[in-house]
Amino acid sequence: xxxxxxxxxxxxxxxxxxxxxxxxxxxxxxxxxxxxxxxxxxxxxxxxxxxxxxxxxxxxxxxxxxxxxxxxxxxxxxxxxxxxxxxxxxxxxxxxxxxxxxxxxxxxxxxxxxxxxxxxxxxxxxxxxxxxxxxxxxxxxxxxxxxxxxxxxxxxxxxxxxxxxxxxxxxxxxxxxxxxxxxxxxxxxxxxxxxxxxxxxxxxxxxxxxxxxxxxxxxxxxxxxxxxxxxxxxxxxxxxxxxxxxxxxxxxxxxxxxxxxxxxxxxxxxxxxxxxxxxxxxxxxxxxxxxxxxxxxxxxxxxxxxxxxxxxxxxxxxxxxxxxxxxxxxxxx
Numbered sequence: 101x102x103x104x105x106x107x108x109x110x111x112x113x114x115x116x117x118x119x120x121x122x123x124x125x126x127x128x129x130x131x132x133x134x135x136x137x138x139x140x141x142x143x144x145x146x147x148x149x150x151x152x153x154x155x156x157x158x159x160x161x162x163x164x165x166x167x168x169x170x171x172x173x174x175x176x177x178x179x180x181x182x183x184x185x186x187x188x189x190x191x192x193x194x195x196x197x198x199x200x201x202x203x204x205x206x207x208x209x210x211x212x213x214x215x216x217x218x219x220x221x222x223x224x225x226x227x228x229x230x231x232x233x234x235x236x237x238x239x240x241x242x243x244x245x246x247x248x249x250x251x252x253x254x255x256x257x258x259x260x261x262x263x264x265x266x267x268x269x270x271x272x273x274x275x276x277x278x279x280x281x282x283x284x285x286x287x288x289x290x291x292x293x294x295x296x297x298x299x300x301x302x303x304x305x306x307x308x309x310x311x312x313x314x315x316x317x318x319x320x321x322x323x324x325x326x327x328x329x330x331x332x333x334x335x336x337x338x339x340x341x342x343x344x345x346x347x348x349x350x351x352x353x354x355x356x357x358x359x360x361x362x363x364x365x366x367x368x369x370x371x372x373x374x375x376x377x378x379x380x381x382x383x384x385x386x387x388x389x390x391x392x393x394x395x396x397x398x399x400x401x402x403x404x405x406x407x408x409x410x411x412x413x414x415x416x417x418x419x420x421x422x423x424x425x426x427x428x429x430x431x432x433x
């Protein structure tokens with residue numbers, strides 16, 4: 101034990117240094133008013149590629165954001181090295197308010213929802229007419245997700261040289277969903293003007309089952325190419341060639357496309373069925389007389405009388421009920 105003299109002073113006192121630093125902790129977060137604005141193009145294992153002005157930079161999420169994550173399509177505020185040079189890393193310090201969020205769950209029992217893309221205003225649902233066969237239940241689920249997110253759905257049917265489009269289009273005629281029909285040879289030749297016209301001036305997320313030609317279509321639309329796969333002739337299944345979502349600009353600043361990984365399921369556990377009716381403005385007023393928590397497919401539903409009185413077409417009500425019941429059916433049914 102160290103003993104001090106009769107008259108110790110401050111030089112005799114030893115203070116153990118604080119290994120965590122002596123700065124007091126605070127809950128006040130910096131505002132970063134000088135941060136640059138950018139758009140998230142892709143996310144890969146905690147590293148985000150962000151477009152700032154005309155440069156693609158690599159960034160990571162700042163600790164101060166906590167659990168708030170950034171996804172493809174997000175508008176973000178970035179600080180740090182914004183040169184875009186190799187081995188440089190910036191920080192995302194703020195995620196701006198989103199205009200829309202497209203979500204999905206792994207299945208209908210999974211309580212954890214995943215944000216697919218942010219700030220899109222259109223959802224292109226890509227389906228092949230053959231090789232592989234179309235999956236109407238998966239299309240229905242994507243439509244429900246689009247209506248819930250407030251996105252305009254666009255049905256893009258590929259490989260019309262292998263099978264006619266009319267039977268599938270009749271299924272969705274009452275929904276009045278915009279659609280484009282393409283041939284495989286047109287996609288390979290880059291002749292996709294009909295699709296390009298539907299994308300002009302918009303941010304469009306592309307979803308679809310593996311092997312339907314989604315990435316081939318995206319490659320025909322943009323200048324930056326992504327790898328494409330092949331479809332197994334026996335099983336009709338495609339290989340996942342797009343492993344992460346990627347935002348790509350259309351030539352001439354005509355809009356954005358966001359290519360997403362091929363899906364085999366589109367869970368809707370997060371969807372509140374009461375929100376789907378908002379996509380049916382001709383039917384929504386008729387729900388005023390429905391009982392509380394009406395499923396819109398029960399004996400007391402007021403929509404039956406609404407349609408019988410001529411306010412809407414019966415086919416519209418049938419389509420609504422088909423979409424609302426899609427969570428109760430397997431996608432392969």
